[in-house]
Amino acid sequence: MLSEENTLPNHNYEAKKILCLMVMEYKKIHACPNDCILYRKEFEFLKHSSKCGLSLYKFKQKDNDNIEDMEKHGSPLKVVWHLPIIPRMKCLFANPKDAKNIR
Secondary structure, three states: OOOOOOOOOHHHHHHHHHHHHOOOOOEEEEEEEOOOEEEOOOOOOOOEEOOOEEEHHHHHOOOOOOOOHHHHHHOOEEEEEEHHHHHHHHOOOOOHHHHHOOO
16 A cells, blocks of 8 residues: 555554654544444443444453453444544645745
8 A cells, every 4th residue: 555665563562652752632532343333422421333233332241241341341343543534724824935825
């Protein structure tokens, strides 16, 4: 997909280092593993998907005795990074010379 000079970061830590240098904001949004909903706005407090019924959280124990505790303290199955466009545009147009070339 990319040429040899352009590579994607292998780890989240590397990606965060790049974003911090560019002063780029990002938001982490929990998502359903089947990509049917994002857990934000009206779906933010749901524990299961309203469309497919899958749980938001990973289960670490094999027995189902303590499911409520696992749901409250477990980690989400899928997290999506959202890069808002407005701060990115502000960075691009901050320098007048660059803004002239972009236009």
